[in-house]
Amino acid sequence: MNREGSTNVHSNQSSIHDDLARLVQKHMASTWQEPTPPHDREAMKEIIALLKAHKGPLILDSFCGTGMSTAKLASQQPKALVIGIDKSADRLRRHVHTQSRNYHLIRGNCEHIWAQMVSANVVCAQHYLLYPNPWPKKAHLKRRIHGHPSFPLLKQLGGAIEVRSNWKIYVDEFAAASQLLGLDTQVESLSATDPLTLFERKYAANSENLWVCRAALA
Numbered sequence: 001m002n003r004e005g006s007t008n009v010h011s012n013q014s015s016i017h018d019d020l021a022r023l024v025q026k027h028m029a030s031t032w033q034e035p036t037p038p039h040d041r042e043a044m045k046e047i048i049a050l051l052k053a054h055k056g057p058l059i060l061d062s063f064c065g066t067g068m069s070t071a072k073l074a075s076q077q078p079k080a081l082v083i084g085i086d087k088s089a090d091r092l093r094r095h096v097h098t099q100s101r102n103y104h105l106i107r108g109n110c111e112h113i114w115a116q117m118v119s120a121n122v123v124c125a126q127h128y129l130l131y132p133n134p135w136p137k138k139a140h141l142k143r144r145i146h147g148h149p150s151f152p153l154l155k156q157l158g159g160a161i162e163v164r165s166n167w168k169i170y171v172d173e174f175a176a177a178s179q180l181l182g183l184d185t186q187v188e189s190l191s192a193t194d195p196l197t198l199f200e201r202k203y204a205a206n207s208e209n210l211w212v213c214r215a216a217l218a
């Protein structure tokens with residue numbers, strides 16, 4: 001329990017990483033070309049079939065874990081197709097099914113699925129990235145979403161992006177990196193009265209401060 005409502009993330013960073021801007025600019029100057037693994041190609045075929053069968057807007061829930069947020073977003077936006085992606089079969093298996101029919105959980109690597117979506121000219125209306133692994137050690141910058149070579153794909157995928165974390169530095173870094181992509185950003189503290197995800201529920205129960213970055217094209 002954290003009575004002051006501070007973060008429980010331990011890091012050897014006290015502010016935005018010194019290498020962030022250089023790294024993002026390097027990734028913006030090239031195209032990520034890691035070959036797509038076969039299982040991510042299969043996942044994309046599934047997504048294309050879903051998109052063909054649905055005419056409403058697409059909401060992406062990347063790193064969806066057990067898919068609690070995917071189902072919640074689907075019930076809040078019944079006209080949308082909500083696709084949750086996570087690489088963990090175990091987490092996806094633990095999904096608690098709801099009555100909404102407009103959502104689907106797909107097992108795959110988000111980065112490879114984003115790359116295929118961009119190649120297929122798929123755009124999303126909203127893109128949620130909720131409580132991604134923070135990789136809090138300084139040396140792990142490249143493992144964070146905004147430090148990965150696939151990061152510029154997020155702009156091409158379009159839509160209103162929402163990243164949540166219990167580590168303010170992560171959200172600040174995501175905002176700074178998104179600004180380098182030319183997106184407008186806003187960082188705010190978040191009050192999770194009705195938690196969207198299991199991690200959010202856990203953090204809220206521990207009175208941890210939560211943060212959100214919203215990023216979109218102006």
Ligand SMILES: C[S@@+](CC[C@H](N)C(=O)[O-])C[C@H]1O[C@@H](n2cnc3c(N)ncnc32)[C@H](O)[C@@H]1O
Pocket residue numbers: 063064065066085086087088091108109110111130131132133197198199200
């Ligand atoms: C901290 S959990 C958050 C899950 C959920 N969003 C929540 O808030 O409860 C991070 C999730 O990201 C998934 N993950 C990590 N790297 C991934 C990747 N490259 N592609 C897809 N999923 C990934 C993990 O399997 C895990 O379920």
